[in-house]
Each structure stands twice: as structure tokens, then as C-alpha cells.
Amino acid sequence: MLAAMPPTPDATAPGAAVPDRGRADACPGALRLHPADDGALARIRLPGGLLTDRQALALAEAAEALGDGELETTSRGNVQLRGLAPDCGAELADRLRAVGLLPSETHERVRNIVASPLAGLDAPAGADVRAWVRELDARLCASDWATGLSGKFLFALDDGRGDVAALDADVTLIAASNGPALLRLGRSPLAHPVEAGQEVTAVLEAARGFLAALRTHGRRAWHLREVPDLLPVGSVPLPAPAGEAPPVGALPGGLSVGMRFGRASAGQWRTLVAASAGELRLTPWRGAVLPGATADRLPALAAAGFRTEPGSAWERATACTGLPGCAKSLADVRADAALALDAQAAGEFAGLPVHWSGCERRCGHPAGRWVDVLATGHGYRVTVHGPATAGSPADAGNADVANADVRNEEMAEAVAEARRTTK
Numbered sequence: 109m110l111a112a113m114p115p116t117p118d119a120t121a122p123g124a125a126v127p128d129r130g131r132a133d134a135c136p137g138a139l140r141l142h143p144a145d146d147g148a149l150a151r152i153r154l155p156g157g158l159l160t161d162r163q164a165l166a167l168a169e170a171a172e173a174l175g176d177g178e179l180e181t182t183s184r185g186n187v188q189l190r191g192l193a194p195d196c197g198a199e200l201a202d203r204l205r206a207v208g209l210l211p212s213e214t215h216e217r218v219r220n221i222v223a224s225p226l227a228g229l230d231a232p233a234g235a236d237v238r239a240w241v242r243e244l245d246a247r248l249c250a251s252d253w254a255t256g257l258s259g260k261f262l263f264a265l266d267d268g269r270g271d272v273a274a275l276d277a278d279v280t281l282i283a284a285s286n287g288p289a290l291l292r293l294g295r296s297p298l299a300h301p302v303e304a305g306q307e308v309t310a311v312l313e314a315a316r317g318f319l320a321a322l323r324t325h326g327r328r329a330w331h332l333r334e335v336p337d338l339l340p341v342g343s344v345p346l347p348a349p350a351g352e353a354p355p356v357g358a359l360p361g362g363l364s365v366g367m368r369f370g371r372a373s374a375g376q377w378r379t380l381v382a383a384s385a386g387e388l389r390l391t392p393w394r395g396a397v398l399p400g401a402t403a404d405r406l407p408a409l410a411a412a413g414f415r416t417e418p419g420s421a422w423e424r425a426t427a428c429t430g431l432p433g434c435a436k437s438l439a440d441v442r443a444d445a446a447l448a449l450d451a452q453a454a455g456e457f458a459g460l461p462v463h464w465s466g467c468e469r470r471c472g473h474p475a476g477r478w479v480d481v482l483a484t485g486h487g488y489r490v491t492v493h494g495p496a497t498a499g500s501p502a503d504a505g506n507a508d509v510a511n512a513d514v515r516n517e518e519m520a521e522a523v524a525e526a527r528r529t530t531k
């Protein structure tokens with residue numbers, strides 16, 4: 109599909125501003141463990157963030173038996189286990205396979221699918237993107253060509269509310285209540301209408317066409333946004349996606365909770381499973397939705413350390429691993445960030461997302477407009493990144509509107525102020 113199409117009018121010059129993709133990506137997986145400074149790390153893909161209670165318990169058991177006893181959620185609704193022995197891969201694979209979390213050994217790193225976590229809960233008549241998730245996952249795993257995708261290539265299946273559509277995915281499918289679903293390629297402002305019943309086929313064709321276009325033009329890229337000149341021009345303008353995470357607390361159809369920096373101990377995780385009605389959905393905002401769970405479970409979740417009430421500075425606050433897990437870090441960013449966030453009053457308006465990083469790589473930073481808190485070795489630099497106008501490309505108009513070097517004791521105030529930035 110992509111290779112045969114003419115260049116887009118706003119195409120960048122071939123290769124312009126495209127990072128060197130001459131080497132394979134080093135993304136960890138469930139079978140390809142990454143040697144981190146606190147032991148090996150495994151990333152387990154969970155398409156749509158979907159887990160049964162049995163699968164969730166198996167992850168907690170694996171974290172305790174093989175790792176450091178913690179489960180870390182990612183910005184794609186996946187789970188990471190850390191502190192693993194370098195030779196535990198076979199046992200981890202056996203544990204995952206036993207509960208259906210390793211359906212393909214050849215494709216496990218390309219099962220990067222995010223989906224609207226509240227789909228079917230608060231608007232039961234809306235699109236059931238879970239059916240798309242399952243079909244896409246199964247067909248992806250059955251496609252030989254798909255092993256050519258990078259472990260970073262992302263599919264987003266949005267039920268029409270514009271939440272995961274804001275996550276800068278490579279291929280985004282957006283359901284519509286009064287018309288055909290729309291397919292967005294990379295960061296294009298124009299989408300393609302998709303014939304009913306052909307939604308997942310269109311998503312797969314877009315990914316396959318991307319690989320074919322790279323081959324045809326002798327280009328290397330991990331993401332569609334790196335080769336906008338190879339993308340076909342869409343016909344339907346897309347409204348700016350809201351990009352809102354589910355609020356925490358009791359919701360129509362279930363419960364939603366937040367986790368501090370997306371991490372939970374195996375014990376906390378078991379509390380989460382016990383509160384569920386048999387199904388968990390991990391969100392790309394490092395929280396969890398429990399479909400069908402009832403509000404009487406909220407006190408137990410709050411007591412276990414989950415965020416269950418909205419209006420906290422912890423909302424949309426993330427941090428990279430930092431010290432001691434990553435030797436590149438200039439600080440224990442999670443400890444410093446926790447102090448700054450706890451120092452802010454409960455109920456204080458949080459504003460923009462904020463992300464703490466121990467070095468310039470800024471692992472796991474959010475998409476869109478966000479507050480960047482970067483360790484400098486003698487404190488932190490606080491900067492606002494991203495386009496001021498919602499919906500404009502993430503790398504357009506990247507103006508720094510606040511840029512301050514602060515000592516740790518000044519950080520809470522500086523971050524709170526930067527998060528209130530509106531211009």
C-alpha cells in the first residue's frame with residue numbers, strides 16, 4: 109500500500125532528520141533479556157494491556173521467584189520484570205507460555221498494541237476495540253513479514269475517545285460512532301477511512317507497506333514518522349486527540365487505580381488481582397483498570413498504596429529507572445521525584461504531565477506537551493517540552509517556555525509551576 113503511493117506534499121527530504129537506523133533495535137523482550145545494572149530485565153508484551161487474573165498472578169509469582177519482586181508497567185501498557193538472573197530466560201519463558209503470555213517466540217517483541225482501556229465500560233455501545241486487539245495480535249503473530257518490524261513499532265486502537273490516539277503510534281486506528289473507522293499513519297494530520305470489517309486488515313497492510321517501502325527506497329527506519337515522504341496522503345482531517353488517561357477511582361463499569369511510577373510489589377499486585385472481577389487492563393499511563401470491580405474494593409486498594417482519588421500531584425507523573433538500576437543516571441530520580449510530589453498539597457491541580465530523567469536519554473518520557481525534569485549532577489533542570497497547540501506534530505514548535513536549574517529543595521515548587529504552564 110505505501111510503496112505505490114506518491115510522496116506527501118509536506119514530505120521532508122529523504123533521510124532528513126532521521127536517526128541512524130543502520131543497526132537492529134535493542135528493545136528487550138520476554139526472551140531477549142536486557143542486562144541492566146540491577147540484573148537482567150525482561151519486557152513482556154501485553155497487547156491492549158489485557159490480563160486475566162490468572163495471568164496477572166503468574167507475573168507476580170515470576171517477579172518473586174526470578175526477579176526483585178517488583179512489577180513495572182510501561183508507557184505501552186506492558187510489564188517489565190527486573191533484577192533477573194541472566195540465565196533465568198528458559199524458566200521465565202515456561203512460566204509465560206503456561207498462561208498464554210508467550211503465544212509466539214518469533215514475534216513476541218512486535219506485539220506492541222495499545223488500546224483504549226475503558227472501551228466498552230463507560231459507553232457499552234461503543235467500539236469493542238478488544239476484538240480488534242485480539243485479531244491484530246493473532247494475525248501479527250501469524251505473519252512472517254511482521255518479524256521485520258522494530259520492537260519499538262507501535263499500534264494504537266482507539267475506541268473513538270481520543271486517548272491512545274495521542275500516543276504517537278506508528279499506525280493508529282480510530283473507531284467512529286457515525287461512520288467508518290479512520291486510519292492514521294505516523295504523525296499525519298489526515299487519516300484514511302476504512303471499510304467496515306477491514307479495520308485490522310488495513311492496520312496490517314499499513315505496517316507491511318511501511319517495510320516494503322523501506323526496501324523499495326533503500327531506507328532504514330523504525331517508525332513511520334521517520335519517513336513521512338513515503339506515506340500515502342489521507343483525506344480526512346483528524347481532530348486533536350484529547351489524550352486523557354482514565355481518571356482514578358470508581359468509574360462506570362469498574363475501578364481505575366494509579367501506581368507510583370507505574371511500579372507495584374508482588375504483594376500489591378496480588379491485592380490488585382483480588383480486587384478485580386477476573387480481568388485487568390494495564391494502561392499506557394501506568395495505571396490499571398479493573399472492569400466489573402466494585403467500589404467497596406477501593407479502601408483495600410488505597411491501603412495497599414494505589415492511587416484511588418483524583419487531584420494528586422502524582423497524576424501523570426513518571427520517572428525513568430535512575431540510580432541504582434541504571435548506572436547512566438546522575439541521581440536517584442525516583443526518590444527525588446517522590447519527595448517533590450509528596451511535598452505538594454493533596455488536591456493540588458497537577459496540569460501538564462511531568463517526567464524525571466537521570467540522563468539526557470529521557471527513557472519513557474510522555475508524548476505531547478510535558479515537563480522535563482532532568483538530573484544535572486548538582487540538581488535538576490526543569491523545562492517544558494512539546495507543541496503548545498494540541499494536535500500539532502510533537503516535534504513542531506518545540507519551544508522551551510520554562511528552563512530553570514533548581515536544587516532538590518526547590519524542585520517541588522519549580523515543577524508545580526512548570527506544570528501550570530498554559531502558553
Ligand code: SF4
Nearest residue numbers: 428434466467470471
Ligand atoms: S534516562 Fe538515562 S538514567 Fe534514566 S533509565 Fe534511561 S539511560 Fe538510565
